[in-house]
Amino acid sequence: MKPYYNPSFATEELEFHGLEDNSEGKALYFPVRSRKVLVENGIDAEEYFKYIPERSVLESTEVIYIGTLGDIPCHCFEIPEGAEFEDMEFLELNDLYGIIDEEMLGIISRAVQMADFYRTHQYCGLCGNFTHYVPEETGMQCGSCAHIAYPRISPAVVVLIEKEEELLMARSHHFKEGMYGLVAGFVEAGETIEHAVHREVKEEVGVSIKELSYFGSQPWPFPSSLMIGFTATYESGDIEIDANEIEDAKWFPIDKIPTPPSKRSITGSLIELFIEKHGPK
DSSP, rough: OTTOOOOOTSSSSSTTTTTOOOTOOOOOOEETTEEEEEEEETTTGGGGSSSOHHHHHHHOOEEEEEEEETTEEEEEEEEETTOOOEEEEEHHHHHHHTOOHHHHHHHHHHHHHHHHHHOOOOOBBTTOOBBEEEEETTTEEEEETOOEEOOOEEEEEEEEETTTTTEEEOOTTOOOOOOOOOOEEEEEOOOOHHHHHHHHHHHHHOEEEEEEEEEEEETTTTTEEEEEEEEEEEEOOOOOTTTTTTSSSEEEEEEGGGOOTTTHHHHHHHHHHHHHHSSSO
């Protein structure tokens, strides 16, 4: 990983498979409903997850151990629909960006993904019976046939393509007006991430690239992807877009680059790298 790249929504301090030791009564709890996190109004962000939920809440759902931060065990749980809370609100992960520190944001993103995994895997995909969470496996196991399902992480590639001092940017149908990003796509079964980059570039914009170089990776919890970033140089071909995938693609000189995605995404960090390389010294 590049020394200057520090991805958001990533945790490096949480010990995922440590011992669940709460002998001193310290713990962090991350209550989640439909991928939103419940926080208390009117308190400092540092205090958001230090309270212990009411017993009635804990008894109505399964509390999932997600790791240990220092000597503090961390748990998440899915709040049942219909449960109401005074002076509290549900926030999206993006709402918490810039409010809490990056490490805690990474832990919360893991909590949201694990709670969502629990919510969507309560029945066995093989026999249909109930499952339960097995912390040592980080999986949901069927109580009947013992099949275990694990959290799904979908690898996706994103690539910055430059031609001399121009940057190839593409616009998706669902982007905000005027916004462009980089060529990106999911890795298919049976291919390497390098092959996925070349394939996605050829499919979406019709050009060939060379000098593919790894930049870094970022967990992207929207919903559960792993973004793998690359840089590359244009080799040949004219832009021919796949209208089913993207709306437009163009070469942009540095002084014409449209407003890029936020630096919270690896796409934003890659574009910033290009601007630093070709901008005024």
